[in-house]
Amino acid sequence: MTNEKAIIAIPMGDPAGIGPEITAKSLANDEIFNMCKPIVVGDKEVFHKAIQIVEKDLTVNVIQSPEEGKFEFGTVDLINLDNINMDELRYGEVQEQCGKAAFDYVKTSVDLAKNGLVKALATTPINKESLKAANVPYIGHTEMLEEMTNIQDPLTMFEVRDMRIFFLTRHLSLKDAIAQMTKERVHDYLLRCDKALQRLGIENRKMAVAGLNPHSGEGGLFGREEVDEITPGIEAAKKDGVNVVGPVPADSVFHQALNGKYDAVLSLYHDQGHIAAKMTDFHRTISITNSLPFLRTSVDHGTAFDIAGQNIASSVSMEECIKLAAQYAPQFTQETLD
Structure with a gap:
């Protein structure tokens, strides 16, 4: 460097x-x-x-x-x-x-x-x-x-303190955002996010994907999005060499990232990541276009x-x-x- x-x-x-x-x-x-x-x-x-x-x-x-x-x-x-x-x-x-x-x-x-x-x-x-x-x-x-x-x-990324957040979708209604949460899009974004972190000089990268439903759907009990689309997209990214886990329940994944467990979190929709970042420190939440x-x-x-x-x-x-x-x-x- x-x-x-x-x-x-x-x-x-x-x-x-x-x-x-x-x-x-x-x-x-x-x-x-x-x-x-x-x-x-x-x-x-x-x-x-x-x-x-x-x-x-x-x-x-x-x-x-x-x-x-x-x-x-x-x-x-x-x-x-x-x-x-x-x-x-x-x-x-x-x-x-x-x-x-x-x-x-x-x-x-x-x-x-x-x-x-x-x-x-x-x-x-x-x-x-x-x-x-x-x-x-x-x-x-x-x-x-x-x-x-x-x-x-x-590709938009927020950084606040030691937490980085990417966004799978941005300015869409929640209904339309959920329709965009396909395995293909999750796969593609994880590849792009990993490359973006690399461009920023971050080595040995580890990411997490936030869950959509409560407790990430509990295996389909609270929604099928994690089972049918999000998890397959994550698995496809893993096969391409991305070090990623999830979906991790959204009520814990951002706290874990803030404390160093992950280098970045892929938020599935606008407010999910914005709330996490701005509640951490509103004035020090900075947007990076990668x-x-x-x-x-x-x-x-x-x-x-x-x-x-x-x-x-x-x-x-x-x-x-x-x-x-x-x-x-x-x-x-x-x-x-x-």
């Missing part, structure tokens, strides 16, 4: 939200600079205003490319897209210019990563309604990244329009997001998972 500090791009998010504030607060922490070389992609005037709001002693160094970065604590290296009219910016409101700007920050950051100029992205919140107002044809980061990298169904050509970490909260511009927002999640990118980026392999 190399000790070289990675260059991390931070698209600053919706200018009307808390993204610029939490980015400024995070970069006022010298620990960030001890771990990586951060670059903000955004608007210089918006970021200057954010620094004033959070009352931090920071200087902005406008650069054209990462090679020009100073990477010194107290100085924020910023690629200025100059795409916000400050006279019209209103904190906490859906605005077309902000949706367009947020998209441009992500697009520029992705281009830097695809060209090998940054090692990872640490993304801040964007707003679905603002994107829609700007006629941006995506509802969030994942959809943007799919299109920009030509990677279908990116199956891209580059590493991407993200805060797991929104633009918080209700408190934007007021120096109320906590930067804990953003700081953890950048630190996690810095931790994994040096050993992260750049090849795609497909």
Whole structure:
């Protein structure tokens, strides 16, 4: 493992939200600079205003490319897209210019990563309604990244403290999610999850699959999903060399993972894994998109329009997001998972 500090791009998010504030607060922490070389992609005037709001002693160094970065604590290296009219910016409101700007920050950051100029992205919140107002044809980061990298169904992983959680399904009703719990999908995801952990530098990997029904169905007494689909998918993955057990009852598997029994858990549906992670530590739950050509970490909260511009927002999640990118980026392999 190399000790070289990675260059991390931070698209600053919706200018009307808390993204610029939490980015400024995070970069006022010298620990960030001890771990990586951060670059903000955004608007210089918006970021200057954010620094004033959070009352931090920071200087902005406008650069054209990462090679020009100073990477010194107290100085924020910023690629200025100059795409916000400050006279019209209103904190906490859906605005077309902000949706367009947020998209441009992500697009520029992705281009830097695809060209090998940054090692990872640490993304801040964007707003679905603002994107829609700007006629941006995506509802969030994942959809943007799919299109920009030509990677279908990116693999989402949460990390909080020592627990990692993958998701077999995401934004589906519970009924529709259960219909997706086929042995083929379980098999495929376990292969992808194992590869994702390998890309993050985790050796001697052991995973568990969470059960769907109470007590994982008790051999079919409380539902047939484990018997008919989930267990066969696990067995197929084992035959392909994946070190995985399960299904393990969901009321115990996350606790076991948090205490080191497993390197990761495959959650079967959205809330199953989200509840486990956020009850462990809401602010330190970080999302990692693993199956891209580059590493991407993200805060797991929104633009918080209700408190934007007021120096109320906590930067804990953003700081953890950048630190996690810095931790994994040096050993992260750049090849795609497909």
